[in-house]
Amino acid sequence: MMVLGIFGSPRKNGNTDILLEEMLRGAESEGAKVERIYLTDYTITPCKECHSCDQTGRCVIPDDMQKIYPKLLESDIILLASPIFFYGVTAWAKAMIDRTQALWAIKYLLKDPSFGKEGKKRKGFFISVGATKGQKVFEGAILTTKYFFDVLNADYVGELVFRGIDAKGDILKHPEALKQAFEAGRKLVVDWIHNPS
Ligand SMILES: Cc1cc2nc3c(=O)[nH]c(=O)nc-3n(C[C@H](O)[C@H](O)[C@H](O)COP(=O)(O)O)c2cc1C
Numbered sequence: 627m628m629v630l631g632i633f634g635s636p637r638k639n640g641n642t643d644i645l646l647e648e649m650l651r652g653a654e655s656e657g658a659k660v661e662r663i664y665l666t667d668y669t670i671t672p673c674k675e676c677h678s679c680d681q682t683g684r685c686v687i688p689d690d691m692q693k694i695y696p697k698l699l700e701s702d703i704i705l706l707a708s709p710i711f712f713y714g715v716t717a718w719a720k721a722m723i724d725r726t727q728a729l730w731a732i733k734y735l736l737k738d739p740s741f742g743k744e745g746k747k748r749k750g751f752f753i754s755v756g757a758t759k760g761q762k763v764f765e766g767a768i769l770t771t772k773y774f775f776d777v778l779n780a781d782y783v784g785e786l787v788f789r790g791i792d793a794k795g796d797i798l799k800h801p802e803a804l805k806q807a808f809e810a811g812r813k814l815v816v817d818w819i820h821n822p823s
Pocket residue numbers: 635636637639640641642643708709710711712713714755756757758759763791792793794795
């Protein structure tokens with residue numbers, strides 16, 4: 627089974643990177659194969675809304691997203707990490723998510739059975755931090771992430787979100803958060819082993 631960690635922050639070794647790395651370490655401790663995608667290492671053009679994928683299920687833009695589609699499809703568990711930028715996910719994460727419109731077309735327009743009820747099931751988990759303490763600070767990002775996971779037949783199985791985290795590495799002042807992340811990664815894999823679908 628493969629756990630795909632998607633790092634959506636432009637700040638390398640920042641707060642969400644640290645949390646996602648802890649989750650991946652937890653997953654690895656239970657024997658999972660882990661893959662990492664740092665979105666800032668990829669050139670992902672925003673969706674151009676050309677609708678070519680409506681007929682083919684393929685995106686015509688010849689950029690690095692073409693390397694990400696197979697990894698998404700191969701994954702069993704997807705961990706998406708993004709800090710809150712203007713009440714949503716980062717533009718890096720949103721560009722990748724919008725480009726999964728091609729997979730949305732496969733699922734909902736072309737009705738490919740491999741994306742249907744009998745198709746491969748996945749699990750999805752969201753990690754985020756925000757500088758502020760607003761009640762609704764994660765709402766937009768969670769909705770976006772849920773819809774992204776739905777395209778991939780990934781059950782939204784949980785989230786780890788922390789308010790009041792701003793400067794690079796602030797999350798390290800909260801060892802409990804790191805422990806929670808490690809444990810969440812470990813538990814996801816253990817649950818998968820007992821109940822893969
Ligand atoms: C462009 C930008 C927009 C931001 N918008 C918000 C926001 O709407 N709400 C919030 O609580 N924090 C906001 N922040 C703060 C980040 O979420 C915060 O610094 C976070 O710790 C960054 O995580 P990282 O280290 O994983 O990149 C914003 C930061 C930037 C750079």
